[in-house]
Amino acid sequence: MIWMTWRQFRNPALVTGALLLVLLAGLALTWAQVTDLAAQAGFTGCQGDACAGAAETFLDSLRPRMAYELHLAAIVTLILLPVLLGIFWGAPLVARELETGTYRMVFSQSVGRGRWLLVKLLIGGAAAALGAGLLSLMLTRWAQPIDAASADRLNPLVFGARGIVPVGYAALAFVAGVTAGLLLRRTLTAMVVTLLVVAGLQLAGPLVVRPWLADPATTTVPLDVDGQLGISMSMDTKEIRVHVEPDLRGAWVLSNTTVTSTGAEFTGPADTTQCGPEAPRDRETCPGWLKAQNLSQELTYVPGSRFWALQWREFGVLIALTLGLSWFSLWWIRRRLT
Amino acid sequence: MTSALIADGLTKRYGRRTALSDCTLDIPAGHVVGLVGPNGAGKSTLLQLACGLLDPTTGRIEALGERPVSGSPRVGFVAQDTPVYAGLTVAEHLRMGAHLNPSWDAGLADRRIAQVGLDPAQKAGKLSGGQRAQLALTVAAAKRPDLLLLDEPVAALDPLARRNFLQGLMELTVEQGMSIIMSSHLVADLERVCDHLVLLVGSRVRVAGDVDDLLAGHHRLVGPRREPAEVGSGRHVVEQSHTDVQSTLIVRSTAPIDDPAWQVDRLGLEDIVLAYMSGPGGQR
The missing domain is CATH 1.20.1050 (Glutathione S-transferase Yfyf (Class Pi); Chain A, domain 2)
Known part of the structure; x- marks a missing residue:
């Protein structure tokens, strides 16, 4: 055979x-x-x-x-x-x-x-x-x-x-x-x-x-607004979304959500005098405003180990x-x- | 005498289609048995059930007293259209046989290949239909089974190839003493090699027996018109046809018929088979 x-x-x-x-x-x-x-x-x-x-x-x-x-x-x-x-x-x-x-x-x-x-x-x-x-x-x-x-x-x-x-x-x-x-x-x-x-x-x-x-592990860390920020916002609804690359070397990130202090997903409303194209000094004021919102980053990830x-x-x-x-x-x- | 093949209430259905229904038969061992019948009578199905390629839907089948399973060393099978591996050479087919059969007879295989003039280096896909059938028969025979089942092995062959094939078959039975059951609808071919005949019509055995007995026991009677009931006791009318003045009867009778009112003729095997196929109960 x-x-x-x-x-x-x-x-x-x-x-x-x-x-x-x-x-x-x-x-x-x-x-x-x-x-x-x-x-x-x-x-x-x-x-x-x-x-x-x-x-x-x-x-x-x-x-x-x-x-x-x-x-x-x-x-x-x-x-x-x-x-x-x-x-x-x-x-x-x-x-x-x-x-x-x-x-x-x-x-x-x-x-x-x-x-x-x-x-x-x-x-x-x-x-x-x-x-x-x-x-x-x-x-x-x-x-x-x-x-x-x-x-x-x-x-x-x-x-x-x-x-x-x-x-x-x-x-x-x-x-x-x-x-x-x-x-x-x-x-x-x-x-x-x-x-x-x-x-x-x-x-x-x-x-x-x-x-x-x-x-996968889940962790919530304070949002680091001083590094690279990914922001998308709508001027009509004042909805704002923030994305920050997590600092997890070697990990496989399954989900990455920016949440408020209550744990709900952060969507604004944005203060358009601080953030966005109508804010005169957006680059300087926006991180400060975001910091004041007391945001966290909720991560689900698989560690590299x-x-x-x-x-x-x-x-x-x-x-x-x-x-x-x-x-x-x-x-x-x-x-x-x- | 043991039986080569026993079927009891054997039925095979494919979904709704019934290929063989309630077949009961007993084929003795030690013979070359011809299995005849019209297309669709269930011959192929019966043979595939007998070698374990198919499983019965209901009923019982035994080959050489055992329930058939594929891979049995005692039963050989050559399928219809004699399938071979197109990509393998003739020699590689023999090598396959040697590897897959403990009882392989290499001498027999080589001898037969030389005898029928096959080139061992030839790819099997390039062989003619007759050569393919010879190769398939060689592989099946060199396995040295006790029972060899052949499903329409000569159907695709021209008359000369057919004669050579049947010749080879007869040599095998003489040399090896194996039982052979071969199906065909070419009765003339079977008459040459078979000593036992089973006629299957619509899954039913219409007649079975040694060829010599069948030939001796069947008569054609031609005479003035009479009712079939008047042919006498011990005689069984297989087929009848009447004109206004004349009756022609095919009659089965073990005793010779010496009624002066009848003109009595002997029958060939083909006439007998045809009579059973077209007589009452012959058509489905």
């Missing part, structure tokens, strides 16, 4: 492997570039307040280089990889056999259907996990100075291309494709459905599941779903496929 699985799986596996190898080679070749730039900017081994400036210098010096483009390419690849694995590895796996009738040949050999599918799921799932895992592992190590400097590992786009979460998405997408093919029995239909389902999972993951898994805990939780959920779907498709092929 292993030989047969390998024989049928050979071409798509080699194509995917070659593509991944190109990226891995690119990362290996630019490895020194990234560490050198970090060292030149004084970011490597920096202490205290010097770090912020050094990080800025490092990231600026990286931007025109190849490594920067490669970083984006690797992130995009890791995000697209599950969809591609689901469509081109998973969906045709059973659907093509059902469509061309070859299932009647292979099920007539001395191998039960359950074992046939189990071996295919194991080999395909392991290969999908291995491919995504290798690229993610390499990228996570390679991008360590970048992540330390930009402190946005929890950014949904970056988070999904670091650590072990890509392994979970790859395995789940592959099994989802197999299950779609098994249920729909048409390769093309299964591919389209897999695309929709996997894309839906990849959106639902960061938007719905991850905030829930992360168990939770990165690995969150990685493991999401990975756990994805693997549980993968195992559940695998069990379902094994049950279906044995009991329900006719």
Whole structure:
């Protein structure tokens, strides 16, 4: 069964492997570039307040280089990889056999259907996990100075291309494709459905599941009106909204609301003699007026230190779903496929 | 004598469509059995139930005394249109068989491939219909099953390829001693290789028996017009047609008929099958 699985799986596996190898080679070749730039900017081994400036210098010096483009390419690849694995590895796996009738040949050999599918799921799932895992592992190590400097590992786009979460998405997408093919029995239909389902999972993951898994912290701090202020106001209704970037390095901010002392969202009304285009010295008077309003900033956020805990939780959920779907498709092929 | 295939009240429905309803039959082992019947009689469904590719909706089926499951080493199956893997070569099909069957007979497989003139390096997708059927039969036979089920294996073949295929089949039964059940609606082909025949019409067994007994036990009677009831006891009228003055009857009778009022002719297998298919109870 292993030989047969390998024989049928050979071409798509080699194509995917070659593509991944190109990226891995690119990362290996630019490895020194990234560490050198970090060292030149004084970011490597920096202490205290010097770090912020050094990080800025490092990231600026990286931007025109190849490594920067490669970083984006690797992130995009890791995000697209599950969809591609689901469509081109998973969906045709059973659907093509059902469509061309070859299932009647292979099920007539001395191998039960359950074992046939189990071996295919194991080999395909392991290969999908291995491919995504290798690229993610390499990228996570390679991008360590970048992540330390930009402190946005929890950014949904970056988070999904670091650590072990890509392994979970790859395995789940592959099994989802197999299950779609098994249920729909048409390769093309299964591919389209897999695309929709996997894309839906990849959106639902960061938007719905991850905030829930992360168990975010909530804090209320006095509004800092002396720094960068984002103000929008309407002259007719005198409604005013204030937005201040929170000072939470490395955190994933889920919500950021400016509230009054009673806890309600602050919307004005604004004093147009102090703030806005009609106030003669808006830039000087407005922060003072805002300060007098006794405003606070209510933040819901996931601290940067939770990165690995969150990685493991999401990975756990994805693997549980993968195992559940695998069990379902094994049950279906044995009991329900006719 | 054990049974190759037993069905008891066997019914298979796909949603609302009934493919096989309340089928009861008992096919003895050790024969080359022809399963004949009009299109839609349920032959393919019966064979797929017998190899475990389908599960019955209700009723019981046993192949070689066991409930069929796909993956059984004792039952081989060649599906209609003889599906093969288009991307795999002939040699890779044999390799697949060797990997997936503990009882694989590599010598038999290589011999048969050489015999029917298949190029091992050829991709199966490039084979003609006849070559594909030969490849599928080889894979099924080299598994050395005790029971080999063939679903319309010769339907797509030209007369020469058909003869070669059936020739190969007969060699297999002689060499391996396996029971074979093959479905077809080409009775002439079955007559050449089968020693037992089952006629399935509308899911019902209309007639079953050894080919020699069937040939010896059926007669065409032509004579002056009479009512069928008058043919005598122990004789069963299968089909009848009448003109004003003359009656033609197809009669089943174990004893020879020596009534001088009738002109008695022997029948070919095809005539017998057609008589049962068009006689009373033949049409659904």
